[in-house]
Amino acid sequence: MRKLTLSGHGEGDEEMVERGTANTKMKEKNKVTSKSINRRLIDWRGVRGKGQGAGKSGSNSSSDQPVAMAVHLRLSAGRSKFEFQVKKNFANFSPKWAAVRCSDSAPSRRRYTITLLPGDGIGPEIVSVAKNVLELAGSIEGIEFGFKEMPIGGAALDVAGVPLPEETLSVAKESDAVLLGAIGGYKWDNNEKQLKPETGLLQLRAGLKVFANLRPATVLPQLVDASTLKKEVAEGVDLMVVRELTGGIYFGRPRGFTTNDNGEKTGFNTEVYSSSEVDRIARVGFETARKRHGKLCSVDKANVLEASMLWRERVTEISSEYPDVELTHMYVDNAAMQLLRYPKQFDTIVTNNIFGDILSDEASMITGSIGMLPSASLGESGPGLFEPIHGSAPDIAGQDKANPLATVLSVAMLLRYGLGEGKAAERIETAVLETLNKGFRTGDIYSAGNKLVGCKEMGEQVLKAVDSRVQC
Ligand SMILES: NC(=O)c1ccc[n+]([C@@H]2O[C@H](COP(=O)([O-])OP(=O)(O)OC[C@H]3O[C@@H](n4cnc5c(N)ncnc54)[C@H](O)[C@@H]3O)[C@@H](O)[C@H]2O)c1
Numbered sequence: 001m002r003k004l005t006l007s008g009h010g011e012g013d014e015e016m017v018e019r020g021t022a023n024t025k026m027k028e029k030n031k032v033t034s035k036s037i038n039r040r041l042i043d044w045r046g047v048r049g050k051g052q053g054a055g056k057s058g059s060n061s062s063s064d065q066p067v068a069m070a071v072h073l074r075l076s077a078g079r080s081k082f083e084f085q086v087k088k089n090f091a092n093f094s095p096k097w098a099a100v101r102c103s104d105s106a107p108s109r110r111r112y113t114i115t116l117l118p119g120d121g122i123g124p125e126i127v128s129v130a131k132n133v134l135e136l137a138g139s140i141e142g143i144e145f146g147f148k149e150m151p152i153g154g155a156a157l158d159v160a161g162v163p164l165p166e167e168t169l170s171v172a173k174e175s176d177a178v179l180l181g182a183i184g185g186y187k188w189d190n191n192e193k194q195l196k197p198e199t200g201l202l203q204l205r206a207g208l209k210v211f212a213n214l215r216p217a218t219v220l221p222q223l224v225d226a227s228t229l230k231k232e233v234a235e236g237v238d239l240m241v242v243r244e245l246t247g248g249i250y251f252g253r254p255r256g257f258t259t260n261d262n263g264e265k266t267g268f269n270t271e272v273y274s275s276s277e278v279d280r281i282a283r284v285g286f287e288t289a290r291k292r293h294g295k296l297c298s299v300d301k302a303n304v305l306e307a308s309m310l311w312r313e314r315v316t317e318i319s320s321e322y323p324d325v326e327l328t329h330m331y332v333d334n335a336a337m338q339l340l341r342y343p344k345q346f347d348t349i350v351t352n353n354i355f356g357d358i359l360s361d362e363a364s365m366i367t368g369s370i371g372m373l374p375s376a377s378l379g380e381s382g383p384g385l386f387e388p389i390h391g392s393a394p395d396i397a398g399q400d401k402a403n404p405l406a407t408v409l410s411v412a413m414l415l416r417y418g419l420g421e422g423k424a425a426e427r428i429e430t431a432v433l434e435t436l437n438k439g440f441r442t443g444d445i446y447s448a449g450n451k452l453v454g455c456k457e458m459g460e461q462v463l464k465a466v467d468s469r470v471q472c
């Protein structure tokens with residue numbers, strides 16, 4: 001199988017031809033209807049904290065904790081294939097006191113294969129914590145996991161010479177869900193394009209066809225003081241960025257380097273979207289908004305860019321399928337400003353690949369830290385990809401300073417959206433809130449009066465909180 005390659009040197013390039021052919025095939029394949037999206041993404045419900053009111057659907061968390069996770073979205077029926085390609089001795093991976101419990105009382109045991117991609121920098125530290133939490137919450141709910149750890153990014157470059165070895169992609173494709181830490185680091189920053197860790201991540205997203213990236217940004221009541229915004233601005237913020245993930249300027253052709261008429265080196269990229277690509281992400285945006293508070297803001301740059309003009313045209317067209325959702329449009333420069341001025345005006349934002357990348361990082365700081373924000377990337381079929389939105393944080397790697405909660409919450413998204421295991425997901429989210437209620441804080445979310453802990457200790461505390469809620 002030939003891998004999708006990402007670098008190029010302009011028109012006529014072989015890789016561009018390959019991409020062009022793929023695009024034509026995609027056009028035929030990607031006639032995504034709201035029915036088919038509903039098949040995969042059903043029952044999205046806003047879950048609000050105490051005193052914040054229920055979501056539009058009227059659902060409330062069953063927990064009595066001040067749950068304020070932005071949106072809970074459940075996948076339809078569980079997976080049908082439970083093959084275990086990988087046999088592992090789970091005892092070696094379990095946290096020291098987390099034995100499998102309640103197995104007799106669990107209605108049925110389910111098994112899933114998870115691909116772990118720790119990656120670089122803080123990636124291995126945070127994935128190790130999240131894996132333990134996943135295993136414990138799963139065991140309590142009668143779920144067994146088979147894990148296969150594979151290299152990606154700089155770690156893969158070091159062992160295999162490429163940022164996404166073919167085996168990593170095929171193992172990921174065969175699994176039920178993929179958990180990624182982060183990729184990248186100083187060591188590989190000056191590598192040529194094809195040999196950058198980031199290229200491996202983009203190849204993974206393209207290979208898994210995960211076009212819809214959900215990035216919830218919720219200001220938890222416990223962390224309102226960690227926000228860099230004033231309390232009255234940050235308090236109660238609960239928004240979801242729906243980012244298109246496999247198109248736009250990240251993947252558009254032509255791209256590359258050339259020399260202009262003055263003999264100067266130039267670099268160029270192409271922002272390109274087809275109608276079907278916009279339509280399918282727009283529908284995910286509308287479905288998300290419909291299950292939250294019924295407000296969708298489409299962010300573009302339609303005053304300047306043709307790709308954004310098409311984006312706005314298609315989103316407006318698709319809105320006729322969702323008369324119950326209030327659609328607004330905003331230019332990205334204004335959206336960046338409005339996020340800081342009055343973030344509570346946003347419910348669901350749908351936007352392209354690059355604007356979503358930037359706006360979700362911006363939104364993360366409203367919540368206190370980028371170390372808190374999880375994400376789920378989903379396609380029409382196949383395994384989802386779950387990762388924190390932050391990077392490999394090389395400045396703190398190996399120092400036990402990383403906040404593992406974004407990855408722990410990504411594991412909750414994996415359970416809910418990737419496997420349809422909502423109870424286990426809720427167990428983890430509640431445990432995170434309890435841990436914060438007890439005052440445990442990593443450095444990035446620390447404020448006076450709380451207990452400063454490292455990555456490992458934070459993980460141990462979340463495990464204790466998961467464990468304390470066992471009811472056999
Ligand atoms: N999905 C990914 O794997 C991903 C995402 C973004 C950046 N990157 C890569 O990561 C590398 C570093 O990029 P960057 O510095 O621009 O962004 P970054 O997100 O890695 O770090 C930005 C800042 O946030 C802090 N930070 C990030 N995550 C944290 C956590 N969990 N706990 C505490 N603090 C945290 C870092 O210490 C740093 O000060 C680059 O190679 C970049 O390409 C990877």
Ligand SMILES: CC(C)[C@H](C(=O)O)[C@@H](O)C(=O)O
Nearest residue numbers: 184198199201202357389391
């Ligand atoms: C590392 C990079 C390729 C990636 C992106 O731009 O999508 C990152 O910023 C992210 O948000 O996951």
